[in-house]
Amino acid sequence: xxxxxxxxxxxxxxxxxxxxxxxxxxxxxxxxxxxxxxxxxxxxxxxxxxxxxxxxxxxxxxxxxxxxxxxxxxxxxxxxxxxxxxxxxxxxxxxxxxxxxxxxxxxxxxxxxxxxxxxxxxxxxxxxxxxxxxxxxxxxxxxxxxxxxxxxxxxxxxxxxxxxxxxxxxxxxxxxxxxxxxxxxxxxxxxxxxxxxxxxxxxxxxxxxxxxxxxxxxxxxxxxxxxxxxxxxxxxxxxxxxxxxxxxxxxxxxxxxxxxxxxxxxxxxxxxxxxxxxxxxxxxxxxxxxxxxxxxxxxxxxxxxxxxxxxxxxxxxxxxxxxxxxxxxxxxxxxxxxxxxxxxxxxxxxxxxxxxxxxxxxxxxxxxxxxxxxxxxxxxxxxxxxxxxxxxxxxxxxxxxxxxxxxxxxxxxxxxxxxxxxx
Amino acid sequence: xxxxxxxxxxxxxxxxxxxxxxxxxxxxxxxxxxxxxxxxxxxxxxxxxxxxxxxxxxxxxxxxxxxxxxxxxxxxxxxxxxxxxxxxxxxxxxxxxxxxxxxxxxxxxxxxxxxxxxxxxxxxxxxxxxxxxxxxxxxxxxxxxxxxxxxxxxxxxxxxxxxxxxxxxxxxxxxxxxxxxxxxxxxxxxxxxxxxxxxxxxxxxxxxxxxxxxxxxxxxxxxxxxxxxxxxxxxxxxxxxxxxxxxxxxxxxxxxxxxxxxxxxxxxxxxxxxxxxxxxxxxxxxxxxxxxxxxxxxxxxxxxxxxxxxxxxxxxxxxxxxxxxxxxxxxxxxxxxxxxxxxxxxxxxxxxxxxxxxxxxxxxxxxxxxxxxxxxxxxxxxxxxxxxxxxxxxxxxxxxxxxxxxxxxxxxxxxxxxxxxxxxxxxxxxxxxxxxxxxxxxxxxxxxxxxxxxxxx
Numbered sequence: 001x002x003x004x005x006x007x008x009x010x011x012x013x014x015x016x017x018x019x020x021x022x023x024x025x026x027x028x029x030x031x032x033x034x035x036x037x038x039x040x041x042x043x044x045x046x047x048x049x050x051x052x053x054x055x056x057x058x059x060x061x062x063x064x065x066x067x068x069x070x071x072x073x074x075x076x077x078x079x080x081x082x083x084x085x086x087x088x089x090x091x092x093x094x095x096x097x098x099x100x101x102x103x104x105x106x107x108x109x110x111x112x113x114x115x116x117x118x119x120x121x122x123x124x125x126x127x128x129x130x131x132x133x134x135x136x137x138x139x140x141x142x143x144x145x146x147x148x149x150x151x152x153x154x155x156x157x158x159x160x161x162x163x164x165x166x167x168x169x170x171x172x173x174x175x176x177x178x179x180x181x182x183x184x185x186x187x188x189x190x191x192x193x194x195x196x197x198x199x200x201x202x203x204x205x206x207x208x209x210x211x212x213x214x215x216x217x218x219x220x221x222x223x224x225x226x227x228x229x230x231x232x233x234x235x236x237x238x239x240x241x242x243x244x245x246x247x248x249x250x251x252x253x254x255x256x257x258x259x260x261x262x263x264x265x266x267x268x269x270x271x272x273x274x275x276x277x278x279x280x281x282x283x284x285x286x287x288x289x290x291x292x293x294x295x296x297x298x299x300x301x302x303x304x305x306x307x308x309x310x311x312x313x314x315x316x317x318x319x320x321x322x323x324x325x326x327x328x329x330x331x332x333x334x335x336x337x338x339x340x341x342x343x344x345x346x347x348x349x350x351x352x353x354x355x356x357x358x359x360x361x362x363x364x365x366x367x368x369x370x371x372x373x374x375x376x377x378x379x380x381x382x383x384x385x386x387x388x389x390x391x392x393x394x395x396x397x398x399x400x401x402x403x404x405x406x407x408x409x410x411x412x413x414x415x416x417x418x419x420x421x422x423x
Numbered sequence: 424x425x426x427x428x429x430x431x432x433x434x435x436x437x438x439x440x441x442x443x444x445x446x447x448x449x450x451x452x453x454x455x456x457x458x459x460x461x462x463x464x465x466x467x468x469x470x471x472x473x474x475x476x477x478x479x480x481x482x483x484x485x486x487x488x489x490x491x492x493x494x495x496x497x498x499x500x501x502x503x504x505x506x507x508x509x510x511x512x513x514x515x516x517x518x519x520x521x522x523x524x525x526x527x528x529x530x531x532x533x534x535x536x537x538x539x540x541x542x543x544x545x546x547x548x549x550x551x552x553x554x555x556x557x558x559x560x561x562x563x564x565x566x567x568x569x570x571x572x573x574x575x576x577x578x579x580x581x582x583x584x585x586x587x588x589x590x591x592x593x594x595x596x597x598x599x600x601x602x603x604x605x606x607x608x609x610x611x612x613x614x615x616x617x618x619x620x621x622x623x624x625x626x627x628x629x630x631x632x633x634x635x636x637x638x639x640x641x642x643x644x645x646x647x648x649x650x651x652x653x654x655x656x657x658x659x660x661x662x663x664x665x666x667x668x669x670x671x672x673x674x675x676x677x678x679x680x681x682x683x684x685x686x687x688x689x690x691x692x693x694x695x696x697x698x699x700x701x702x703x704x705x706x707x708x709x710x711x712x713x714x715x716x717x718x719x720x721x722x723x724x725x726x727x728x729x730x731x732x733x734x735x736x737x738x739x740x741x742x743x744x745x746x747x748x749x750x751x752x753x754x755x756x757x758x759x760x761x762x763x764x765x766x767x768x769x770x771x772x773x774x775x776x777x778x779x780x781x782x783x784x785x786x787x788x789x790x791x792x793x794x795x796x797x798x799x800x801x802x803x804x805x806x807x808x809x810x811x812x813x814x815x816x817x818x819x820x821x822x823x824x825x826x827x828x829x830x831x832x833x834x835x836x837x838x839x840x841x842x843x844x845x846x847x848x849x850x851x852x853x854x855x856x857x858x859x860x861x862x863x864x865x866x867x868x869x870x871x872x873x874x875x876x877x878x879x880x
Contacts, residue, residue, distance in 0.1 A: 287847040350464035
């Protein structure tokens with residue numbers, strides 16, 4: 001059994017699996033159920049001035065019959081009075097002293113408002129604070145959430161105000177609805193953030209009903225953009241985590257959020273620099289019990305790799321993530337088809353033919369049986385065939401021996417400029 | 424067996440036993456199954472379909488929610504595609520060719536085809552339009568799968584088509600010859616309606632030679648398609664064949680589709696002679712008519728049986744018993760002329776005959792008696808020799824000779840398709856093959872008549 005205990009900027013939890021600030025953490029009842037199921041921590045649904053929600057609120061994107069490939073919501077922060085939430089936080093913390101409870105906060109960008117709420121939540125015993133600078137809908141129109149999270153100076157100032165009074169670690173939750181997340185991440189760090197978490201949801205419209213022409217979801221025939229999350233956003237989130245992790249100016253721990261549904265997703269985020277992960281959509285889709293396999297699977301993975309603590313894998317892939325200019329232009333892979341595994345669906349052929357470099361040939365063997373073969377000299381190693389292939393092991397991407405020594409684009413440009421300067 | 428049967432056979436409500444056995448896919452099942460299709464390029468399932476239905480395309484259309492397009496893709500290639508979704512031996516055709524046989528399990532192509540065509544039937548879709556009239560007239564004799572398919576394609580090519588049908592309703596084998604619990608009659612009748620909607624004139628209750636003369640047809644049309652299929656079951660040529668309780672399997676099945684179901688077989692013992700598709704149909708019909716015991720007697724072995732494996736399994740599940748290497752010697756009646764017993768021979772397989780199959784020979788002194796109340800003969804089908812000869816066509820034992828390229832018979836104005844040309848090692852007696860032959864014949868006629876038009880111009 002590996003050690004799954006996690007420590008994000010001083011916030012300890014029995015495992016790295018937290019529930020993100022979202023509908024599953026709306027009440028003490030829910031958070032306590034989650035802790036019973038095994039979740040290591042929970043970021044309480046954002047506290048602030050109670051709001052009025054609309055119905056309906058959620059919509060999801062199905063892909064080829066698979067439900068909740070992506071999830072969209074227009075629900076706002078907590079709709080319950082602050083004192084009720086505080087009472088339940090207190091009770092929950094008392095029942096589960098070893099589990100992490102983090103209060104997500106959102107108030108107007110005013111110093112005294114931040115001071116006031118920080119003191120009140122810390123009084124009931126939270127382990128940390130998460131500043132919600134990310135909510136993209138509703139609250140943004142009131143100058144909060146993403147509206148303040150999109151302005152680096154506001155991020156920095158508000159973080160600073162919080163840090164003036166906070167006694168527990170401060171996590172700044174970032175919005176992905178910007179051009180370069182490292183800009184706001186650095187602003188948070190300048191403001192004194194102890195950690196950053198990302199990503200909040202992405203501006204989205206889940207769909208349009210092609211019969212009624214209404215938006216999905218709609219409220220009395222009208223729609224507004226929501227926030228997108230769920231499995232479909234994972235690659236976007238993973239990139240943002242990685243960009244922050246490899247940026248020396250963002251030298252604080254990262255809590256990874258965005259489409260994490262299982263232990264494998266978790267391992268990817270940890271390898272790419274997240275210290276722990278936060279989950280919402282998967283729990284909304286399947287209930288709290290999914291954490292059981294997340295814990296079990298992560299444990300088995302670490303045991304199989306002979307790694308004693310989950311903390312040891314954090315950031316192990318960060319150095320492998322770089323800029324395109326640092327990629328080796330002379331490295332070559334080509335596709336090779338294993339005809340004994342291939343089922344002859346010809347999907348690799350047609351994808352290469354129509355969308356890549358026309359180098360997978362349909363041939364007939366001596367027995368008159370069809371088979372597929374890659375013309376390796378024309379294969380550019382794009383991976384498309386192996387991506388569309390429905391059978392594991394039917395197409396291998398094989399490394400070729402170097403014909404020229406490794407050279408990146410940046411090295412090449414540097415060499416050219418050296419030659420130009422010499423001449 | 425009694426308990427097993429009572430689970431699904433009602434002895435008081437026979438009609439219930441004849442309702443379609445297999446449920447259609449639910450929308451959720453269709454969604455899941457259609458999304459499982461790989462959408463192969465140059466898919467082997469298309470090659471394996473005698474009518475060349477673009478199967479990945481129609482399945483993709485189910486997945487995308489374009490059910491009308493899906494039904495059109497199916498029916499475009501196969502004018503009897505709704506019936507075929509139920510009666511095709513799919514595991515030997517499309518599903519047998521599915522590449523997923525090599526990795527997981529094949530796509531349920533037949534069930535998906537049924538899902539799309541059921542949708543079209545239920546929503547009363549009209550899928551095709553007639554072509555611009557070209558002034559030429561074609562007569563088709565027989566409205567079964569071959570005739571219907573030829574008619575559909577000819578109408579789309581602009582021909583004025585008249586189909587002559589001897590029976591009361593059009594559709595041929597699909598309407599009359601396949602048991603209702605596998606193919607409800609409304610399915611082929613919808614296919615007939617689809618063809619009628621193209622302006623094809625369907626004249627039923629007309630027999631060539633009785634109600635209209637062959638030469639009248641030949642003289643009044645630019646081309647004639649002979650698609651008359653096959654006829655009754657031949658005589659066994661044994662004693663007792665005229666006793667009450669001896670049935671022709673074709674008529675026996677037809678009776679369950681055309682008249683009120685009779686309770687005469689309830690609790691009775693039935694012997695079915697033969698082990699082809701019709702024998703299975705007759706046996707399973709007998710079970711559903713309440714028979715207490717149904718045996719299929721076949722003079723060869725399971726190896727040589729022409730019924731498909733799925734038909735065999737179906738019959739076994741119905742509790743039908745199979746007696747291999749058993750042939751009838753004579754049927755014995757009681758004093759009132761009713762079947763009482765069947766005397767049988769044990770058989771053994773000798774040297775291969777002309778057809779390459781080992782010839783069954785009776786074992787000397789092996790006679791034994793089966794107590795039966797009814798005998799159903801299902802040993803093949805005779806040919807409509809009278810019609811073939813009325814048109815003066817060359818044939819070999821009722822199998823009309825055709826030029827396989829031009830689909831023309833010995834009379835170049837007369838074409839033939841379907842079971843009427845099946846036999847002597849040529850073709851397959853499948854509905855789907857007949858449909859393709861019908862299409863091919865239509866194109867062949869169009870080619871000939873346009874060529875003639877160009878030449879005479």
